[in-house]
Amino acid sequence: MTNRRQEILDAALPIFVEKGFISTTIADIRKASGATTGSIYHFFAGKPGIAIALWREANATWSERTEAARRAHTPEEMIKSSVRGLLEWATSNRALFLFFEELRIRAYSDPDLAPIIEDIDRTHEVAAELYKGWVKQGQVEDIAWPVASALMMGPAYDYLRKCQDIDDHHDAIEIIVQNAWMSVSRDCRKSNRRNRSQ
Missing domain, CATH: 1.10.357.10 (Tetracycline Repressor, domain 2)
Structure with a gap:
């Protein structure tokens, strides 16, 4: 489970860096990480939490x-x-x-x-x-x-x-x-x- 959390962070970082905070979406992070939306919200309080x-x-x-x-x-x-x-x-x-x-x-x-x-x-x-x-x-x-x-x-x-x-x-x-x-x-x-x- 902890690895999934890190996988989400690792996938989110280049998206945030490329697109910025405002333009990045949970869908972008979900797609890049392979995690479900539910899994993302299990570990983080949405985009700000990430x-x-x-x-x-x-x-x-x-x-x-x-x-x-x-x-x-x-x-x-x-x-x-x-x-x-x-x-x-x-x-x-x-x-x-x-x-x-x-x-x-x-x-x-x-x-x-x-x-x-x-x-x-x-x-x-x-x-x-x-x-x-x-x-x-x-x-x-x-x-x-x-x-x-x-x-x-x-x-x-x-x-x-x-x-x-x-x-x-x-x-x-x-x-x-x-x-x-x-x-x-x-x-x-x-x-x-x-x-x-x-």
Whole structure:
């Protein structure tokens, strides 16, 4: 039975990636997976349930990719590995990234996708607490978490939305990763303020 659930997810993902959330139908998923409509509804609360399950699988994959690198390291290494993990995963899976961006945005207006917002909020709560600890250690600037998060991750997301015509992402990833740290590092920001005042 569990294999059937995974078969449905595996069949649904390329359809969602190709057609988007709105245009994909349960009939599309049924046809691609070979599952009956009843079987699909047995495992999932319709199309939103399938999309949420796929969202959670992707988040787990990205988290696994960065978690080992983030354990017991400095704030600089943790920030850089998180941004690098996102960029490397998303540039290797661009269509998938764009589908998940569609879900993330749609979740703010579609109550059926509310669990995605709950997942995002939980992730931000954990990250905000971690960031507060780094502020207390004097490692990063004491700025509100939404601002810090936007400074660190915003350029990465913006690049990922616009990089469709770029084949080699290596240099861009290095620049974005370095700037993610510099945007919140207390030492880097202090140095920048000194340079501006001279």
